[in-house]
Amino acid sequence: MDSVFSHVVQAPEDPILGVTVAYNKDNSPAKLNLGVGAYRTEEGKPVVLDVVRKAEQILVSDSKRVKEYLPIVGLAEFNKLSAKLILGADSPAIQENRVTTVQCLSGTGSLRVGGEFLGRHYHERTIYIPQPTWGNHPKVFTLAGLSVKYYRYYDPSTRGLDFQGLLEDLSSAPSGAVVLLHACAHNPTGVDPTPEQWEQIRQLIRSKQLLPFFDSAYQGFASGSLDADAQSVRSFVADGGECLVAQSYAKNMGLYGERVGALSIVCKSADVASRVESQLKLVIRPMYSNPPIHGASIVATILKDSDMYHAWTIELKAMADRIISMRHQLFEALKARGTPGDWSHIIKQIGMFTFTGLNSEQVAFMTKEYHIYLTSDGRISMAGLSSKTVPHLADAIHAAVTKAS
Amino acid sequence: MAMAGRSGLVAGRRFFLGGSSGSCTWMRGLSSWWKNVEPAPKDPILGVTEAFLSDPSPDKVNVGVGAYRDDNGKPVVLECVREAERRIAGSANMEYLPMGGSVKMVEETLKLAYGEDSVFLKDKRVAAVQALSGTGACRLFADFQRRFRPESQIYIPVPTWANHHNIWRDAHVPQQTYHYYHAESRGLDFSALMDDVKNAPNGSFFLLHACAHNPTGVDPTEEQWREISQLIKAKGHFPFFDMAYQGFASGDPERDAKSIRIFLEDGHAIGIAQSYAKNMGLYGQRVGCLSVLCEDEKQAVVVKSQLQQLARPMYSNPPLHGALIVTTILSDPDLKQLWLKEVKMMADRIIGMRAALRENLENLGSTLSWKHITNQIGMFCYSGMTPEQVDRLTKEFHIYMTRNGRISMAGVTTGNVGYLANAIHEVTKSG
Numbered sequence: 001m002d003s004v005f006s007h008v009v010q011a012p013e014d015p016i017l018g019v020t021v022a023y024n025k026d027n028s029p030a031k032l033n034l035g036v037g038a039y040r041t042e043e044g045k046p047v048v049l050d051v052v053r054k055a056e057q058i059l060v061s062d063s064k065r066v067k068e069y070l071p072i073v074g075l076a077e078f079n080k081l082s083a084k085l086i087l088g089a090d091s092p093a094i095q096e097n098r099v100t101t102v103q104c105l106s107g108t109g110s111l112r113v114g115g116e117f118l119g120r121h122y123h124e125r126t127i128y129i130p131q132p133t134w135g136n137h138p139k140v141f142t143l144a145g146l147s148v149k150y151y152r153y154y155d156p157s158t159r160g161l162d163f164q165g166l167l168e169d170l171s172s173a174p175s176g177a178v179v180l181l182h183a184c185a186h187n188p189t190g191v192d193p194t195p196e197q198w199e200q201i202r203q204l205i206r207s208k209q210l211l212p213f214f215d216s217a218y219q220g221f222a223s224g225s226l227d228a229d230a231q232s233v234r235s236f237v238a239d240g241g242e243c244l245v246a247q248s249y250a251k252n253m254g255l256y257g258e259r260v261g262a263l264s265i266v267c268k269s270a271d272v273a274s275r276v277e278s279q280l281k282l283v284i285r286p287m288y289s290n291p292p293i294h295g296a297s298i299v300a301t302i303l304k305d306s307d308m309y310h311a312w313t314i315e316l317k318a319m320a321d322r323i324i325s326m327r328h329q330l331f332e333a334l335k336a337r338g339t340p341g342d343w344s345h346i347i348k349q350i351g352m353f354t355f356t357g358l359n360s361e362q363v364a365f366m367t368k369e370y371h372i373y374l375t376s377d378g379r380i381s382m383a384g385l386s387s388k389t390v391p392h393l394a395d396a397i398h399a400a401v402t403k404a405s
Numbered sequence: 406m407a408m409a410g411r412s413g414l415v416a417g418r419r420f421f422l423g424g425s426s427g428s429c430t431w432m433r434g435l436s437s438w439w440k441n442v443e444p445a446p447k448d449p450i451l452g453v454t455e456a457f458l459s460d461p462s463p464d465k466v467n468v469g470v471g472a473y474r475d476d477n478g479k480p481v482v483l484e485c486v487r488e489a490e491r492r493i494a495g496s497a498n499m500e501y502l503p504m505g506g507s508v509k510m511v512e513e514t515l516k517l518a519y520g521e522d523s524v525f526l527k528d529k530r531v532a533a534v535q536a537l538s539g540t541g542a543c544r545l546f547a548d549f550q551r552r553f554r555p556e557s558q559i560y561i562p563v564p565t566w567a568n569h570h571n572i573w574r575d576a577h578v579p580q581q582t583y584h585y586y587h588a589e590s591r592g593l594d595f596s597a598l599m600d601d602v603k604n605a606p607n608g609s610f611f612l613l614h615a616c617a618h619n620p621t622g623v624d625p626t627e628e629q630w631r632e633i634s635q636l637i638k639a640k641g642h643f644p645f646f647d648m649a650y651q652g653f654a655s656g657d658p659e660r661d662a663k664s665i666r667i668f669l670e671d672g673h674a675i676g677i678a679q680s681y682a683k684n685m686g687l688y689g690q691r692v693g694c695l696s697v698l699c700e701d702e703k704q705a706v707v708v709k710s711q712l713q714q715l716a717r718p719m720y721s722n723p724p725l726h727g728a729l730i731v732t733t734i735l736s737d738p739d740l741k742q743l744w745l746k747e748v749k750m751m752a753d754r755i756i757g758m759r760a761a762l763r764e765n766l767e768n769l770g771s772t773l774s775w776k777h778i779t780n781q782i783g784m785f786c787y788s789g790m791t792p793e794q795v796d797r798l799t800k801e802f803h804i805y806m807t808r809n810g811r812i813s814m815a816g817v818t819t820g821n822v823g824y825l826a827n828a829i830h831e832v833t834k835s836g
Contacts, residue, residue: 002672003700004643005606008553011710015719017504040498046498051494060494066480068472069688072451105537105720112719139718256501257725278445285448286536286571287544292728293689305737 074103097270109250115144160347185222187353224320258295333394370396506535513735531698532708542678542695549575591777615648617783656752690727765826
């Protein structure tokens with residue numbers, strides 16, 4: 001039989017997920033996976049939060065629960081609670097019914113649905129994304145029908161924010177262009193603007209009538225405080241303007257594979273928000289009809305119960321604190337080895353990832369000689385480190401940096 | 406430079422100009438980006454349930470959306486599913502699935518469609534990924550078709566599940582239709598169907614409902630399937646099967662896959678969208694599978710890699726929970742047996758309700774023919790009622806169904822079948 005698809009060529013491995021594939025094939029007992037951003041314990045094990053297990057039990061023991069389709073926009077309770085989580089319980093935008101929130105498939109799904117909506121209904125088809133950004137961002141927005149441009153973000157010479165470059169690039173964007181902003185814990189660099197810098201960014205964006213689209217994948221995970229990590233988003237909403245926010249519960253509730261997230265669009269009026277919601281449904285229905293129920297039910301169970309919510313904030317802070325501790329341990333280990341270079345960015349950057357500044361040859365060397373797996377841009381997932389493995393990583397970095405090129 | 410641990414630094418501070426109420430003075434003059442956004446029309450199918458829920462009448466009947474109900478009109482969670490969930494809770498972690506989903510779930514799912522001992526599975530010729538139920542499987546295929554056969558069109562039967570048109574439209578694949586339902590006989594318009602297959606340009610893509618056609622319940626006979634297969638082969642068309650009701654139609658999953666097996670025997674390279682929404686009652690879990698039969702193992706690896714490329718910018722990887730339920734059930738022989746028993750029970754109840762509805766109408770003295778109610782198969786009955794008659798059913802009798810006259814037999818019970826028959830008789834007897 002002849003296939004009509006015989007001309008199809010093999011797709012390249014996903015650069016991020018491909019790291020885990022390679023890691024799994026390695027037989028070395030010293031191997032270390034610092035690729036994908038999934039949290040690990042000190043023992044290197046994946047974690048299901050206690051409060052999530054508790055929510056699971058509540059759900060499975062409730063014999064009245066059924067498995068019916070959710071509405072296209074998802075679980076209503078989940079949507080309301082998610083909006084409050086990111087925007088603040090007392091947000092005037094919520095009180096004025098100006099926010100439409102739809103359940104989507106984690107951060108990816110929220111970005112895609114938001115992008116498709118913009119591609120159909122927004123007058124500007126260009127989205128500005130930071131350089132660098134999560135590898136999947138450009139694909140998501142391109143398939144959504146937008147054209148992708150970059151704004152300067154990371155400065156390799158300081159391993160920090162290229163603030164001047166950012167302001168220049170956004171200043172020269174056409175009025176109305178969409179701007180993707182990482183709400184906190186920028187992926188892959190871990191470099192976030194300071195509050196003062198955020199304020200300048202906000203003023204620039206509003207003065208040029210650019211449309212902000214926040215990707216919030218790490219709320220609570222970055223600093224350990226849900227409110228602090230939402231400040232960038234909240235300051236934009238406080239000024240009365242419109243924006244989009246994609247939320248993910250993959251990391252902060254450890255619900256990775258359950259694909260739980262939400263897209264919120266903050267509008268000028270309740271009437272507009274309701275029309276926008278009706279159009280979001282038309283994007284969703286031909287994509288997957290309605291979102292999966294399980295993960296959203298877990299989230300709603302936790303967020304609406306004050307004891308469980310409180311228990312969650314404690315577990316979340318513990319994860320954030322462990323990562324911060326790994327940063328300090330790695331920094332100290334490199335200092336102790338006298339590894340050449342300034343490694344302070346390891347403790348200045350925030351969130352799950354550190355942009356080490358290592359180049360692709362150094363990365364390849366570390367993988368080959370030390371069985372350490374990370375993406376070729378030099379990004380390491382701090383969540384994959386433990387006190388036991390920090391020395392091995394420090395040795396590898398030291399060797400990579402000091403070896404003759 | 407951002408500092409780690411900046412909690413408390415910005416709490417309560419405001420950065421904007423003027424205005425004690427909290428919003429920027431100069432922002433108020435600007436209008437919304439979205440002021441030109443039109444309100445979208447309500448989804449014709451899901452809108453029916455919304456209307457039903459708002460109706461206060463105690464007599465109301467919902468025969469709109471295709472979700473199974475027991476004889477008390479209650480939604481059902483299968484016993485095998487409850488048991489699977491008990492085993493899963495507390496035991497599995499929630500890590501990301503691979504982009505292509507749960508390998509084990511896909512393996513078991515392919516066995517259902519292709520046959521347990523299928524040579525194609527042994528030879529690893531099937532490219533397959535876990536998908537977001539039937540909708541997600543169709544959409545991934547439509548996107549794949551657009552990307553790799555951009556010159557192709559999809560032929561969609563008339564009528565079909567309304568969302569099929571939306572799916573291929575959003576994937577930017579041009580659509581054509583082919584004759585399917587024959588209104589006078591309330592059966593299959595076989596000769597017109599074959600004409601359309603013949604007249605379509607060689608190499609067109611045809612969407613086929615594997616069994617229990619939605620919304621008509623009219624399926625080709627085995628002999629008709631064989632003829633359709635031969636003609637499609639002669640024309641070099643690509644057959645894409647949407648199989649949302651395997652097991653649910655006749656009660657026997659093997660029997661319900663007959664159309665697919667015929668095409669496989671005839672040597673077609675097919676695609677299949679499978680769903681567990683109805684046959685495992687996993688509606689809201691969004692579990693399904695998309696598969697594409699390839700020339701060889703090498704090509705299957707290639708095609709799968711490309712399907713993953715389409716899934717990654719849509720949702721990265723598919724949801725875990727539903728896949729765990731399916732895998733738990735299908736890989737445990739006892740649970741699998743229980744599932745087969747429960748599927749048969751659901752199918753039998755529906756077959757029983759078809760007989761009851763027809764009998765009731767005939768006993769009421771209706772002069773119209775209602776044998777299509779028992780000739781048709783699966784969840785839906787295409788009653789032949791007009792939109793006006795349907796509107797009367799809703800207004801006068803609080804009976805909710807889609808305006809194309811499609812009755813979801815799953816919503817019919819021994820408790821409401823008499824009421825339903827009476828109402829149908831009332832609105833059809835003069836016409």
